[in-house]
Amino acid sequence: MIFRIELRRSIAPWAGLALVVLALGFLFLLSGPWWKVPAPWTANTTTTALWVRFLLQFLWPVVVGAGAIQGMRDRRSGMTELLATTSRPAWQRALRLAGAVAALTGLGYLVVFGVGVAEVLAHDGFVSAGLVPVVGVGVLGVVAGSWLGLAVGRLLPHPLTAPGLAVLTLVATTLCWMSLEPDLETVLPRRVGPLAPALAEPRGSMVTTAVSLDAGQAVWFLGLAVTGFLLLSVQSVRARLLSLLPLVAGVAIALPLFPAEILTSDSFAARKVCDGPICVAELHRDRLAALAGPGREALAMLAKLPGAPTRVEEQVAPSPVERPPRDSGVVYLDFQRNDILLRADASDLRLAVLSGAGVPPCLPPSHADVSDVGARMIAAAYFTGELKTLPEFARNWFKTRSGPIEQAWQKFQALPADVRFARVVALRQALLTCQGDPLDTLVPGAAQ
Incomplete structure (x- = not known):
């Protein structure tokens, strides 16, 4: 009462x-x-x-x-x-x-x-x-x-x-x-x-x-x-x-x-859900079916590189990172910070795995850079044969800065096959160690 x-x-x-x-x-x-x-x-x-x-x-x-x-x-x-x-x-x-x-x-x-x-x-x-x-x-x-x-x-x-x-x-x-x-x-x-x-x-x-x-x-x-x-x-x-x-x-x-x-x-939302070598977090379970096919295709393309990655996994870092995680045996995709991937089709998902020869950028997720984006685009184009905009937050930003990258791609295509292969291998190592200029590694002088 x-x-x-x-x-x-x-x-x-x-x-x-x-x-x-x-x-x-x-x-x-x-x-x-x-x-x-x-x-x-x-x-x-x-x-x-x-x-x-x-x-x-x-x-x-x-x-x-x-x-x-x-x-x-x-x-x-x-x-x-x-x-x-x-x-x-x-x-x-x-x-x-x-x-x-x-x-x-x-x-x-x-x-x-x-x-x-x-x-x-x-x-x-x-x-x-x-x-x-x-x-x-x-x-x-x-x-x-x-x-x-x-x-x-x-x-x-x-x-x-x-x-x-x-x-x-x-x-x-x-x-x-x-x-x-x-x-x-x-x-x-x-x-x-x-x-x-x-x-x-x-x-x-x-x-x-x-x-x-x-x-x-x-x-x-x-x-x-x-x-x-x-x-x-x-x-x-x-x-x-x-x-x-x-x-x-x-x-x-x-x-x-x-x-x-x-x-x-979050051990519930970040728990891995896998289809063979392709894994996403429980939170994004609905993307596993869409990623499984393109992910396997991309891994098969990357297999010709020395120390090629054998898995595709979603990045589940609990806090913002200055540098996304990298592992020579794993390709990490960030569905949290790159919401374009949540709507991407098979072609874009394959491109995301091939980006940077399977290695994420060395810059923080919110920092777009012509050298970094351009090098990862050209690396993906090396496997597909076509230069395409990457499915990430820099997509709109890139439209006004595509000229130097397209010129670098043309120079890269003019190189002998063995040289292109060696440059892609060198780029992959540069992105894994975050040392050197990525675009300059592929096409010397292009970043100037």
Whole structure:
């Protein structure tokens, strides 16, 4: 009965509603990175969970601030002394209020994630059990934040407490988030970043949180929640000081557990599915049938090279890489960052395997270079006899820069057969070691 009353008379319903409205506003009104490769939020439920955790950078301050508003209720309404005379223990009264706030803010978080799951299903995405720890720790973080706000509001019932606490939480959460992003200058040490529930961008549709991160954050948020609840329910100064012990213990246990890399491969989405020597990730199982035939044809063409590759596999790296992985025995294709391959026909898939004589570029995926692209195009054309644009993100960029590559191809064709073969072998070695200019290796002077 009392719990139902708290659900109606507290700020809990409005806090949960604000969380839902703000989160869905971000997700649907902004194009944001969550709609784009390599980690669209509709591709995998675990990726969806990671993006919702990312949004806690903005949502957690709202939750903490709302909790502070609610925490000031009794003191500002002049009911503190009256409630203190009742026979019911303070912790029981606090439990109803804290339970109501936690239930509806946690429910709001789950509603946002539920909308994301519906989007994944509507886009024929992948449903993975890897979402469970990501979502669970996120809910625990939301609950801990709401109880922290309740405690601060109870201790400091001033009109500026709630907005001030929300701003401080936003600043702290942003600094923690920045320490987790690989491309940003940071103020806080990277190991401190996971103390906030917001995570860095997933940057891949086959990643999830590391087990040690989940364990560390679970301990930390549990300690924070316990401290918040104790501060809400105890009265004496001594008891309040003792209430800080769970928070201190949570930090002491969590910090050593936090890993250097917070994201790792999702063992469900990244699991290999193979047809002989051709393998893709479980997330892209539907591409295996399309790749199997062209992949075998391309491997047969490459077989005449010394140390030729014998397998084609999908690259499932858990984070952005400065240099794509390379292996003399494996041709790696990146379906995550090169979404053109997800729609490519048999001809383009064969061309992708033959590109660079079976070796990926030495440049980061987002860096297109005439020498690199041109050399890999000519290497593929050596086997097919026709110079064609590669099926990758540089396709549109290449249209205005095709002249030098076509000239280099004509010079390459004019070379004797044994020289062309030796140049392709040399290019393959240059791409495997990432030493030298690729186009200059095939056609000396063409890169100038």
